[in-house]
Amino acid sequence: MADCMQEWPEPIVRVQAVAESGLAAIPGCYVKPQRDRPAQQHLAAAGNVLHEPSDDSIPVIDLSELLAADDGRIDGLITEAVAAACRDWGFFQVVNHGVAPELMRAVREAWRGFFRLPISAKQQYANQPRTYEGYGSRVGVQKGGPLDWGDYYFLHLAPEAAKSPDKYWPTNPGICKEVSEEYGREVTRLCEVLMTVLSASLGLEEARFQEEFGGAECGACLRANYYPRCPQPDLTLGLSAHSDPGVLTVLLADEHVRGLQVRRADGEWVTVQPVRDDAFIVNVGDQIQFY
Incomplete structure (x- = not known):
């Protein structure tokens, strides 16, 4: 339905503007039903510090040996750990993954720089439901529907034929496009590695997922x-x-504020505690669930 809509069904209000207005109470459109509200017992304990993994943490997978292997052989311990993480959590963290920490810091700062701009400067990149590319504050197109407390920026990075045109890329900060494209290339390479591990963890040919989900055109x-x-x-x-x-x-x-929660196989919501600033959190999507 969103692809058919040229405009949002009602005027868009940026969450940043609502937050900066000084309201003591949030508007009703942002209030979630009781059953959907945050698990505060976990948020209260989240804090702003890094944590060692525990029984209450999503698993941590170290990719250093895999990336260093000359023959590209995938160690059975890694496939077993990934299989268990996918079965019990649907999430895992990866460290020593080959993406430079400096690049990770740079992409964080580039996008922080964009969101620090005045709303009026960001509005030229406002998105529409037909593509979602650009600066947005909602996804659903239901008029009067419940809203989330957040703004976002969405872009297509690959394949080349589907890549977002220059008009959708912010020109301020000036490095935003350059650093995001480099980051995208590096994370795409990491995904290729992860898909071989996921394939192997299910007893499939290592190239199975990469081939099925588009290969070079993924x-x-x-x-x-x-x-x-x-x-x-x-x-x-x-x-x-x-x-x-x-x-x-x-x-x-x-790296400063913890808020992501994931639901374990037993239904319990748990706040993710990144073990390092340069760790990635990997979420296994619905298409993998078919396997």
Whole structure:
């Protein structure tokens, strides 16, 4: 339905503008039903520090030996660990993954620079439901529907034929496009490695997923999320509970504020504690679930 719509069904209000207005209570359109509100017992313990993995943490996979192997052989311990993580969590963290920490810091700062701009400067990149490319504050097209407490920027990175045109890329900060494209190439390479591991963990040929999901023409997109400070964080969510429809999501978390929660196989919501600033959080998407 979204592809058929040329305009949003009602005027868009940026969450940043709502947050900066000084309201003591959030508007009703952001208030979630009681059953959907954040698991505060986990958020209260999240803090702003890095954590060692525990029984209450998503698994951590070290890719250093795999990436260093001359023959590209995948160690059975890695496939077993990934299989267990996918079965019990649908998530895992990866460290020593080959993406430079300097690049990860640079892409964080580039997008922080964009979201620090005045809203009026960002509005020239406002998106529409027919593509979602650009600066947005909602995804659903239902008039009067519930909203999430967050703004975002969405872009297509690959394949080349589907890549977002220059008009959708912000020119301020000036390095945003350059650093995001480099970051996208590096994370795409990481995804190729992860898909071989996932294939092997299911007893499939290592190239199975890469071939089935497009090979060199596999799609990739980038979404930068911005969650302003909220006066009533117990009533709303930056992003509602969902599963990702694609193959893999590789998430670079904020290194200062913890907020991502994942649901274990037993139904319990757990706040993710990144073990390092240069760790990625990997979410196995719906398309992998078919296997």
